[in-house]
């Protein structure tokens with residue numbers, strides 16, 4: 001493919017092309033950051049207005065029953081379950097990814113302690129998202145365990161009978177590398193460890209299958225994921241949590257708030273966890289955020305009529321493949337090096353390039369030209385490709401802008417070095 005027209009032709013044939021119209025995308029922008037904050041669905045504004053004006057404004061507290069507010073964490077959870085290979089009633093939406101990770105990691109460690117006392121290691125990837133490592137480190141410290149951080153390629157060889165839990169993120173936020181979740185879960189189980197997965201950069205970006213091949217060996221034990229990235233739930237959208245049915249009813253998560261109680265409105269002084277995944281709820285559901293998240297998840301469920309998540313994956317691979325090729329062809333000699341694996345099966349829906357001095361200013365100069373990606377320290381330019389709304393022609397145009405930024409050297413301008421709080 002050597003011309004813009006080739007990419008326009010791909011868009012003309014794209015079965016998912018109509019889905020772009022589900023989003024309110026500002027004109028003149030190429031948005032390649034849906035892996036960090038998903039775009040806003042068109043339905044979100046009207047839905048939030050309805051919740052605010054009718055459900056809250058008019059019906060006030062009656063809406064907990066009348067508008068089904070209490071059911072929202074489970075209702076949206078059931079929809080997310082369809083994206084991650086879980087069953088109905090197995091997922092709830094609550095809190096943030098970090099908080100849910102604390103809950104499931106605590107629950108998993110407790111199970112291991114009961115069944116196989118003496119295991120003392122939480123094993124994770126050195127470049128796992130820092131929040132995951134921080135939560136694991138804190139729990140390890142509290143419980144007298146050790147957090148071992150290893151390189152991605154060392155994970156399998158570092159699994160042994162000391163490991164209590166393998167904690168990984170399916171798609172690495174930095175490199176965009178996609179782990180083989182089934183194989184690593186199997187490897188963890190082989191040494192008797194439990195497998196806890198963070199799906200923040202995979203749920204909604206590619207097909208996820210928590211149950212693997214259906215065998216006990218391949219099925220994940222616990223998982224969490226994020227609502228504001230590929231699920232398009234809006235800034236700070238609540239996260240989701242899943243526990244395998246074999247563990248959910250015996251698992252004890254430490255944030256035993258009243259909404260995780262079997263009967264919150266009995267107001268008993270003692271804690272009795274709800275059956276099933278409901279015990280992973282803690283406090284009052286954030287209704288406005290849940291309503292927005294439901295609109296976001298619905299945009300993904302709209303793929304079901306158009307080839308489903310495998311069609312989504314096919315497009316994602318085509319977009320990332322073309323982006324890598326075009327950058328390497330058209331931006332050669334400007335110091336960019338590919339960080340994301342070249343093999344499609346090892347890649348999420350994100351491409352990262354390193355640039356030794358220019359990572360941040362190049363990303364800012366690109367934003368000034370209307371191409372929104374982001375930067376992750378120390379030197380990574382990240383580009384997310386959300387197949388729901390990213391067009392093939394956006395790949396061409398984004399690379400043309402990147403080449404212009406590099407060719408003109410405009411990224412050296414002082415204004416592009418000025419750092420905001422969020423990069």
Ligand SMILES: Cc1ncc(COP(=O)(O)O)c(C=O)c1O
Nearest residue numbers: 096097098129131169173198200
């Ligand atoms: C992989 C991963 N895990 C956890 C988090 C933390 O999410 P939250 O801030 O919603 O707790 C993030 C945030 O970007 C993330 O990318």
